[in-house]
Amino acid sequence: MDGAAFRHKMKARFWNHAMHRLLLLLPLTLASGATVAQASTTVSAPAAWPAKTYYRSIEVNGLRTFYREAGDPSRPTLLLLHGYPSSSHTYRELIPLLSGHYHVIAPDHLGSGYSDRPDPDRQPYTFDRLSAHVAAFVDQLGLRRYSLYVQDFGAPVGFGLMLEQPDRLQTLIVQNGNAYLDGLTPARQAFFAEVQRDRSQSSVARLHGVVSAESIINGQYLRDVRGRPERVSPDAWTHDLAGLSTHRDQRIQVQLFQDYQNNIAAYPRWQAFLRDRQPPTLVIWGRHDPAFISAGALAYQRDLPKAQVHLLDAGHFAVEEQPVSVAQHVLGFMQQQEAEGHLQATASR
Secondary structure (H helix, E strand, O other): OOHHHHHHHHHHHHHHHHHHHHHHHOOEEOOOOOEEOOHHHOOOOOOOOOOOEEEEEEEEOOEEEEEEEEOOOOOOEEEEEOOOOOOHHHHOOHHHHHHOOOEEEEEOOOOOOOOOOOOOOOOOOOHHHHHHHHHHHHHHHOEOOEEEEEEOOHHHHHHHHHHHOHHHEEEEEEEOOOOOHHHEOHHHHHHHHHHHHOOOHHHHHHHHHHOOHHHHHHHHHOOOOOOOHHHOOHHHHHHHHHOOOOHHHHHHHHHHHHHHHHHHHHHHHHHHHHHHHOOOEEEEEEOOOOOEOOHHHHHHHHHOOOOEEEEEOOOOOHHHHOHHHHHHHHHHHHHHHHHOOOOOOOEOO
């Protein structure tokens, strides 16, 4: 190879490498026109040793409320709200990854995990009730400000909490949690409308099938992993099924499914809150989720144009599949907000 040919080859290699690096830094543009930051643009947070996780309970309005707590209370607080069919147990891998940097609290909702389970026939379960209980829990812990992480059923609980305590919200982190119809397929929308309207024995029996062991294992946790079951710990469904072992336990979740249509009716109020308040927002979404589809992640950018959106190679339970990736996004986002002055110490204890 002569000198001119060699120089030409080196020049081409340089420009190919440069263009490759540039493409990695550009946002990924989807057909909808929305943009999603790629993982390569994520701000990396330095590693930190995890703090000890403590397993606590307090009485809130006379009801035992269990929660996991880790990290320095003088640091900004992350409040993690879980979804169906789980509890704070869903965050068992995420909490240590965050707790070296921030104060982390993850409660079990009423009727879930180790929290009390009032009789659903005497005190029906609704998302408004769960939100009000979390608000009382936050008051009792003395949390003046917090960043909110919500997933699945935790999203309507969290949005209700935000409406009740708007001045306490510092930042919002959403992981596969809907506030827009875009995130629900027409079949899913029809399902929620039908189970609210039809309270017949056959409809209730169908919902009890949804909360069965078969449905939770194969229709929830293993549904989205595409032949990679080793991504999800069996501890997840084993823990959940222990809390759904009786007909009464299952009825709690059945009632929440029957109430979910009221969340959909509240979407316009939640969206108005986001438009008016513009909380710094991070959206992390497992893109293989067929129940809460990726369009629901992109929809947040309509009302929150500065929202950071990341679609992960995961399903509905992204934090089960990719806790480190989720933590990297959360920590990068939180440290950016802290540097810009949006976060402050939040606990009064």
